[in-house]
Amino acid sequence: MSFRSIKGTKDLLPPDSYAWLHIENTVRDVLHSFRYFEIRTPVFESTQVFARGIGEETDIVGKEMYSFTDKGGTELTLRPEMTAPVMRAFMQHSMQAQQTLTKLYYIGPMFRQERPQAGRFRQFHQFGYESIGLESPYCDAEVIVISAEIYRRLGIPFELKINSIGDNETRTQYRARLQEYLKSVEDQLTEESKRRMHTNPLRVLDSKAPQDKEATEAAPSIQEFLFGNARIHFDTVLSVLDAMAIPYTVDSRLVRGLDYYSHTAFEFVSADLGAQDALGGGGRYDGLSEQLGGKPIPAVGFAAGMERLLMVLEKKGYAFPNAPLDLYIIGLEPESRKWAFETAVALRQAGLTVETDFAERSFKAQMRDANKQDAQYVIIVGEEEMKKQQTILKRMSDGDQKELAFGDVREKVPFIILGDNNQPANEENA
RNA sequence: GUGGGUGUAGCUCAGACCGGUUAGAGCACUGGGUUGUGGCCCCAGAGGUCGCGGGUUCAAAUCCCGUCACUCACCCCA
Numbered sequence: 426m427s428f429r430s431i432k433g434t435k436d437l438l439p440p441d442s443y444a445w446l447h448i449e450n451t452v453r454d455v456l457h458s459f460r461y462f463e464i465r466t467p468v469f470e471s472t473q474v475f476a477r478g479i480g481e482e483t484d485i486v487g488k489e490m491y492s493f494t495d496k497g498g499t500e501l502t503l504r505p506e507m508t509a510p511v512m513r514a515f516m517q518h519s520m521q522a523q524q525t526l527t528k529l530y531y532i533g534p535m536f537r538q539e540r541p542q543a544g545r546f547r548q549f550h551q552f553g554y555e556s557i558g559l560e561s562p563y564c565d566a567e568v569i570v571i572s573a574e575i576y577r578r579l580g581i582p583f584e585l586k587i588n589s590i591g592d593n594e595t596r597t598q599y600r601a602r603l604q605e606y607l608k609s610v611e612d613q614l615t616e617e618s619k620r621r622m623h624t625n626p627l628r629v630l631d632s633k634a635p636q637d638k639e640a641t642e643a644a645p646s647i648q649e650f651l652f653g654n655a656r657i658h659f660d661t662v663l664s665v666l667d668a669m670a671i672p673y674t675v676d677s678r679l680v681r682g683l684d685y686y687s688h689t690a691f692e693f694v695s696a697d698l699g700a701q702d703a704l705g706g707g708g709r710y711d712g713l714s715e716q717l718g719g720k721p722i723p724a725v726g727f728a729a730g731m732e733r734l735l736m737v738l739e740k741k742g743y744a745f746p747n748a749p750l751d752l753y754i755i756g757l758e759p760e761s762r763k764w765a766f767e768t769a770v771a772l773r774q775a776g777l778t779v780e781t782d783f784a785e786r787s788f789k790a791q792m793r794d795a796n797k798q799d800a801q802y803v804i805i806v807g808e809e810e811m812k813k814q815q816t817i818l819k820r821m822s823d824g825d826q827k828e829l830a831f832g833d834v835r836e837k838v839p840f841i842i843l844g845d846n847n848q849p850a851n852e853e854n855a
Numbered sequence: 856g857u858g859g860g861u862g863u864a865g866c867u868c869a870g871a872c873c874g875g876u877u878a879g880a881g882c883a884c885u886g887g888g889u890u891g892u893g894g895c896c897c898c899a900g901a902g903g904u905c906g907c908g909g910g911u912u913c914a915a916a917u918c919c920c921g922u923c924a925c926u927c928a929c930c931c932c933a
Contacts, residue, residue: 429924484931488856506933535933540856542927551933617930634930681932703933730933757891788891796893807891821893 433539433547441735443745448579448734449532452552455575459567461528461554466510468534472500477716478509480684482624489537491547503536508685508710508726509717511555516719521558530554532731544701544733553707553728560723562658565689565709566665568727572693572705573671575729581737583704585671587691588679589659590627591651593712596687599650600626606644613640627680646677658688685710689725697737704737705729751777751842753795757788757807764806768834775839796821802842804834820845 430436437445453463472492479486491503504510511529514520520527532552541547554571556564569585576583590596607614607622607629614622618629618637630641651659666673673691681690690708698704707727714722738745752772756765762785769779780798782791788807795803805817816834818841819826829837 432924489931537932539931540929541925542929545932549933553933615930631931700928701932705933728933733933755892784885787886789887789893790885792891792893794893800893803893805892809891817892819892824892826892 431547433541435546435548435732439747443747444735444738444743445731447745448731448738449552451578452530452532452575455571455578456530456554459528459571461530461556461571464511464514464529464531465533466504466507466514466531468536469501469503470510470513472502474509474513474717475502475505477718478512478685478713479506480625480716482621483683485537485683489539491536491538505535505537506683507531507533507535507551507553507728508555508683508713511726512557512710512713512717512722512724515555515557515722516714516717521722524558526556526558526564528554528556542701543699544730544736546732550731551705551728552731553705553726555724555726557722557724557726560658560711562661562689563665564723565658565662565725566669568707568725569662569666569691570669570671572707572727572729573669576693576704579734579738580741580743581695581704581734582697583693583695585666585673585691585693586676586679587663587666587673587689588647588676589651589655589662589688590647590680590686590690590708591655591659592687595647595650595652595655596627599645599647602645602650603627603630607641610640625684630678631680641678647680648675648677655688662689681706681708683710685713685716687711693729695733695737697740698733701733703730704733748778750780750798750800752779752802752804752838753791753798753800754779754781754804755788755791755795755806756781757805760811761806761808764811764831765804768804771835772838775835777839777842801845802838804838 472490475490476486481487485505490505493501495501511531515527515529530553532550534548534550536548538547539545554568556568569587573583573585591599603626604622607618607626611619611622613636614629615632615634615636618632618634618640621628627647629637630644632638632641663673663675679690679692680686681692686708688709688711690706692706693704694702695704696702705728707725709723709725711721711723713724714720752769754765754769756762762781765781769781772779780795780800782794786794792803800821803819803821805819810816814831815828816831817826818829818838
């Protein structure tokens with residue numbers, strides 16, 4: 426085998442894809458119930474959408490983007506995240522003119538050129554959603570409530586960390602004080618943090634280097650700089666979470682990596698993951714539209730990693746069975762196999778899930794296959810049956826079988842099987 | 856970019872420290888266990904360039920060097 430999938434990319438194969446489908450369906454169900462609608466944007470954008478939207482100083486833009494120049498000389502980038510593209514599309518299509526609040530969700534692949542490790546890939550998949558158009562703290566709260574609901578339905582335990590980085594005024598004041606503090610401990614900081622101290626001081630707090638953690642232990646908390654609207658906004662969000670009985674911890678060091686955040690920032694983490702323990706995260710990003718060259722548009726959103734959810738589910742040992750197999754039709758010789766093929770197609774049109782054998786396997790092998798695939802019923806057709814123009818219909822759960830005329834199969838079999846499915850477990854009376 | 860771990864059958868792994876006749880097991884796969892009835896069990900079969908290249912040796916899956924791949928961790932994030 427000389428070709429392999431590219432480093433950091435992964436093939437999703439059938440047993441895993443059931444779980445994937447389950448997650449997607451759950452995500453869509455919950456979001457539809459909150460009246461969020463799907464948006465699909467191209468997987469690549471002009472590099473500037475990300476460079477300006479996310480911020481030149483971030484790791485994503487600084488060193489993780491899959492960028493290339495196309496044959497026309499245009500600088501393009503495979504999307505590393507979806508918030509900037511969604512905002513770009515929102516602005517491009519003047520969606521604010523159509524309604525006061527626009528609620529969008531997405532599911533799809535993202536790309537970041539990092540060294541892969543557990544829970545981190547170069548092509549990974551996120552679902553996320555954006556609530557665009559209002560400053561209301563209820564939007565922030567709703568965004569958090571939705572993720573909690575999705576995790577709840579999936580059976581994924583989580584911890585919620587939340588913080589507010591306030592409005593522009595908050596950050597201007599806090600930034601100054603923080604820089605002052607950082608200067609006093611500058612010689613204890615890592616090189617990276619010394620540099621960030623000037624470009625993006627808030628992110629020094631986010632550093633996981635023990636050196637930095639120690640040095641910033643006594644740093645002033647942004648929570649003390651939340652006044653007026655910033656304070657009210659955050660308190661309202663928290664009060665909704667309290668009312669919904671969603672547990673959280675306020676973490677004043679949580680600032681999140683991207684430049685566009687303001688006010689609420691939050692992160693869901695899981696104890697069942699490795700070093701990359703973030704299930705998802707989000708926040709308010711009122712400033713993004715302006716960074717993209719438009720008018721101010723308030724917005725708040727969230728994104729979660731599909732692979733990480735899958736990892737947790739795997740670790741929890743949750744199995745997601747394939748769609749059950751209603752019927753397996755066994756054909757024993759050429760004429761019967763042809764009948765089996767045709768009948769299978771007809772019964773599928775009638776709503777059944779049907780399997781037949783193409784390998785011309787022995788009767789026993791086909792029975793074993795039917796059993797292995799967990800078929801509810803088996804139809805057997807051989808020379809004898811062709812002669813008599815009737816089949817044997819066998820129920821696998823108890824071995825009960827009856828004969829059925831060819832002419833009755835298409836009408837009666839769906840009725841028998843689907844009737845059985847609707848009242849499972851307790852037979853006896855049949 | 857930096858550091859650690861691992862590469863033997865489709866999958867999970869023994870065998871390696873102490874080189875030695877046809878490289879093993881379980882699962883999965885195929886056939887069969889008296890004519891056409893599944894699960895459990897039993898029998899048989901198929902399936903391997905021991906990651907790749909070089910070296911040492913009478914002899915290398917095993918020792919040495921190189922290389923590639925995968926993987927985990929750091930930075931950071933989903």
